[in-house]
Amino acid sequence: MEGRREVVVTEEEWPNAAVAFARAWSVLLGKGGGMAGGRGGSALLKSAGRWEVRGSRTLGGEVQYLCLERVAVAVGEDSRGEGIGEGSTGVELWEVEESDDDEEALAGPTTLQPPASRDSGTGVVHLYDFHVVHNPSYQVPEVFFFGRCGRDGRVLNFEEVARDFSLHAPYSQEDLSSVFVPKEHPLLLLPWYGTHLCETPGLLRAMLAPREGGCGLHLEPELRYMVSWWSAIGKHFGLGLPLELVKDSLASQQDVVREKSVTRAERADINP
């Protein structure tokens, strides 16, 4: 009987996994998210922008982490009952103080695509930053997120955050309140939010186990891991990647790569 190997991404594997995920995301959503929109991806996914990989200096050297920032989440009226009028696109954004090390890797502002629902003129937008940091204890990626009001930069509380995502994810505010948890960002040392972690290794083990009939995704291991991981997490934010899209776009690319390398190997056999 096959031993149950821990399904983890080690510290050594993490940087490659992060880069592979960021690249794959760009491939899937690069063209204005059009592909995603047509395949069951949410409006939020279309406008979310791209992941970047940044480095942060810590005691143990530099660690890489993924960032997806300034994701504009339309929330209708502000939870305080105030809407905003048109012409409010020129907001002054209050910046979370980040460590100096992050600045050198900033790639410039992500272009905001205003969500369709803002056209009504009374929609409020909350801006969310997502960071994915490798957790060295559980050896899995860990998502952290933080929200602020797009109009006045006010930091959003737990209830507001759960409510915001309940408008875009297939979960109620109560469901999300039991998944989300306040957590300190391990690099910024500031209060952000995260998700309950303990279940993740087991969940991933189940998802990545080899199956009869081979209906799993044919992707490089790190990318397969990250895509599987995000498929468990991303849907809580309305940012789940549609499976069909992943299979068609990514898997076919991987097949092309594999065909090329097979051909090279065959050639090597002929011409040693």
Next chain:
Amino acid sequence: MEGTKPTTSQAADVQREHWRGAVALKLELHPDEVTTVPPPAPLFVLAPRLGYLPQVAQQALEHFGSVLPPGENEIWFEYQGVPLKWHIPTGSLFDLLSEGDGQYPWCLTVHFRSYPRNILQQVTGDSMQASYFNSLKESAYVLTGSSNSVMSLTKKSQQELWQNVLQSQDVEFFANMQKMDLAKPTRSRIPIRVYHREKVFDSFTGWKSIDYLSKSFDIDAEKDELTARHLFRDCLKSHSEEELGKVKLVVAGVELSLDVNVGDMYSHLKNADNWLYLVLKPATS
């Protein structure tokens, strides 16, 4: 002390002293929250090293409650103008931030209003307990490859264990850990949290001047003996030999030689959440 392992009874003594250690606090209410003349006298209180600052909230409220302006009470603490993170065990917080050999008492400003939500996680009903159990789960995973031992605790068992922590009941705590199957590491990894301060902690430097690392180390895999020196100089490579000469290592309120074995430190000086907290600060501080 190199080369001499403590005897079992010495080890038990060390552990008991560690558990019964407390930080003497002198709490003064922030002037903005004082509605009486003259202002209230400061409160002197002992905070268990292995506990967390908000656990003195009730005593503080009893002492200061009558002079507070109207509003909801959300306790938070400030040192040198900087809000203090409450999820760091009190003893380690004190070791990290205080100057000199430790100020007795440690003078803090206490607040009950204007909670700085942008800097501190909120403390609601059971946040402290939840934070403690999250730490315990994570260390259990490092030690055994699974958090099940902690996740399968009944609410009642959790409450019992948490009370043991709050009241520094070391005997009951370890008895409960045995009963709950929480005491048997199956892997040779040690979970360690390092807090490193290079400058004076004040309103200019604040938490940005603190480096934090949470990591585990395999005691068997290290060819050399796993001392703190080896950990920082060779494993983490965070400090050169020369730089190590300029810092001091403080664990459980005691300055330790960098050549003490980390495994021994872990056995005797680990915190209630099964993490070993190491504080590095300037040797001159």
